[in-house]
Amino acid sequence: MIESMTGYGSATNDKYIVEIRSLNHRYLEIFMKMPPYMLQHEIPLRNLIKSRFERGRFDVMITLKDEKSFGLKINREYVRNVYIALKQVQDELSIPGQIDMDTITGYRDYILEDKQEYDESTLFDTFQKALSSLEEMRIKEGSFIEKDIAKGVDKIMDINNEIKRLVPLDYERKRTKFIERIKSIVTGELIDPNRIYQEIVIMGEKLDISEELSRIESHISQIKNVINNEKVVGKKLDFLLQEINREVNTIVCKSANDEISRLVIEMKSEIEKIREQAQNIQ
Incomplete structure (x- = not known):
């Protein structure tokens, strides 16, 4: 289940108001604002956040509802x-x-400062409720992102399949063009059919993109598995998208087909869209 890094959660009772905001961040970063006499609880409260979340910047504010002015x-x-x-x-x-x-x-x-009286157990209970409220919002936001990513991944797979369909046609076009070029340079009696065949095979190996297309399929399969089965997906997703992008760049270098080039540009556009979304998830 995908969880967004952006969210807001709060909880209140007759004693406390706890507000927690989370934003995108590469790592886990926590900033807490609370009355000075509560600072002894800062580390345990931080640990509660760390136990439930992996990434994001968290801004926490804790106040007492009936906080009296102290001398x-x-x-x-x-x-x-x-x-x-x-x-x-x-x-x-x-x-x-x-x-x-x-x-x-x-x-x-x-x-x-005059010592303030407060209930520690109620504080932690209220804090846990605020965390649950935050987590609920992050999960809800994450579900929308997950749908967008799934659409993008399916689009990449469709483009990949379309390129696979064009590969044999592109190879045949290159083969025919190569033979015609050889015939225009060398006279008929000097042409060795076997030699031409060998050159065509070598050319085909150099320009073959089937390996890259297969690896793209494998990476897409891994992305789907990560999205469906893991909670912390942001960094893995970004890595797999980088791998797909690397394969796409190789295809660009190998293929001179206009239609394949158009499809590759379309695929890179979808990859970039998903990478932007990946920056928003845990």
Whole structure:
């Protein structure tokens, strides 16, 4: 099942509001915003995200519904110790400058916050619900992307089959053209039919694209298998599309047939469309 990397999920109750947004990203990246007194739970909450998702940028915001304004106190003993220590170092090393409040405010611990009361189990429960809401949206979006990719893959297969149909005709055209060219250069009595046949075989091997077409079929089969049976498909899909594109480029170099060239351009266009979609999925 394909899952999009773009989504939004939220959960709320009488205590918490949890909002999680996810965007496209090559790897898994998490940014969390929560009250300072909840920071002790940041790592466990991050691990919950990692346990359910593989790729994407996640922006998490956690707030208390009835968060009361809390008092701030200056940690006077801490400020005094910092000032004395800095003053001693300044005197010992003859360091110029002034130690003032701007210096002190560079130290975070000089402010003490009143402790807030909150229910940890309810926090984690609400967070899990927000993750489920996000996952539901990502799966829903992924189903639309999956349909578009399936259509594109079928189109590539149809084009591949059409090129296969043209290969024998293209070979016969080249063979006839080659013989006519030889006859126009060499007089009839000097022509060795066996030699011409050997040259045609060598030419056919050099220009044969059946191997490339077979590999494209194999890659398409692998793409379908990945889409239908795996959850994390983005990177694999991108790799297989690169392989198909490589085979297509080889076909372009080998074939001089106008109709095949037109079909190849069409196939490359479909590959690019699918690659763009692959950037949006996990």
